Amino acid sequence: MHESIKDRQVMEIYQKLLERIRESTDHKLFDNMFSGDSFELKSLDNGHALFVADSESNAAMIRSAFSTMITNDLNEITESKYTIEITDRFSYAKRKDAVEQADTKFFQNCHISSTYTFENFVTGPCNKDAYLASLFAVENPGKSNPIFLYSKSGLGKTHLLQAIGNSYKSKHPDSRVLFITTDDFVSEFVRFIKGNKGSENLKDFFSTVDILLVDDIQFLAGKEDTQVMFFNVFNLLVSQGKQIVITSDRSPVELKGLQDRLVSRFSGGLSIGITNPDKDTLVEILKMKIKANNLKVEFFEPQVLDYLAFNYSKNVRELEGAFTKLLFALTIHKPEGKITLQFTKSVFEDDEVRRLQSGKIDIGKIISEVAQYYSLTESQLKSKVRTSQIALARQIAMYLSRTILNLPYQEIGRQFGKDHTTVLANVQKIDKNMNSDPTLKKAVKELTDDIKKAS
Secondary structure, three states: OOOOOOHHHHHHHHHHHHHHHHHOOOHHHHHHHOOOOOEEEEEEEOOEEEEEEOOHHHHHHHHHHHHHHHHHHHHHHHOOOOEEEEEEHHHHHHHHHHHHHHHHHOOOOOOOOOOOOOOOOOOOOOOHHHHHHHHHHHHOOOOOOOEEEEOOOOOOHHHHHHHHHHHHHHHOOOOOEEEEEHHHHHHHHHHHHHOOOOHHHHHHHHOOOOEEEEEOHHHHOOOHHHHHHHHHHHHHHHHOOOEEEEEEOOOHHHOOOOOHHHHHHHHOOEEEEOOOOOHHHHHHHHHHHHHHOOOOHHHEOHHHHHHHHHHOOOOHHHHHHHHHHHHHHHHHHOOOOOEOHHHHHHHOHHHHHHHHHOOOOOHHHHHHHHHHHOOOOHHHHHOOOOOHHHHHHHHHHHHHHHHHHOOOHHHHHHHHOOOHHHHHHHHHHHHHHOOOOHHHHHHHHHHHHHHHHHO
């Protein structure tokens, strides 16, 4: 990775660069545009080279005619790879002022928690791509903009976002990493405007940010003026080669209430979804939580972890809540020997009772209702027959087993003789197709109502 280069080294590199430019440029043009204070290399920092021209017109001309040559020559001289930015002296001065004021003006309550790291993030089929994309943001900032992570709540988006910040800051201690929620951005924008300060100054502040991490961008919906500012900030950071990572509860194309140009920008980067964790991933998360609490995994019967992963699999947050409840019970009751399944069930007895009281719905009931709805037999739904009607009914039964009972994909797969990846694909297919198929959506709703009424 690139590190900051000191002023003396910057000057030495710049002199070598000027010699190359002089050799390949008309002398009068060189004297007018590059000699003296007309053009300066201000910094080489984290793979980013900042040049300042004496006027906006000079900066524009150099960007247009010489940026490729400057980039190639600079990379040859340093034997590194830099992205370059060419600005004018006035803009640079404004940016410098923004840097000096940044520590006291903006987002003072926004901090990254050191708790969230890549090391304590458990990966599985549900989130591996998102994890790798997050690593890529740290190792190759600005190469893919934005990186857009989306999922339902509680599946690890915020953990990854803050892990990016912690990792980047560890590698580049002098960098400015900003982690904010969308509500933070909205609040800061409103506060700043009400303070009768020009909104351009807020934009200038973002020019000091090296990596921007924004959580829950869906909450920008309907806020037109704030969207305009965010659009400008987004374009500014991208033009400077800075990394932006955004999270949402849905993919870019599914966002509602956002300007088309924002959705277009978000869709133009790397978009990756996180799906519900499978049982193996949930068990690994539990093992990590056990170790983090200075306990031994062997202290728990394997069936205990299976029980928690099976019954609290809606998301990671729900699983963590259940585990915290179990830890509290251990502190209070101090059972001897291993933590048994029997003891664990006693801790969650109230949950078991609520589940029973909510109705005796099981996967058999769902299969029966779906088969009846489509005039099929239960055997046909569980068979390997792939005619369109049977395949659709089978997919709906899998979808309802997941959404109503929240069963793990492996358990659903066992009922249909399928592996968990097939079940996951079928559940996602129904979920997606309901958005564009009113008939399918109506069938799923009617079946859901019938199943719940029959319980």
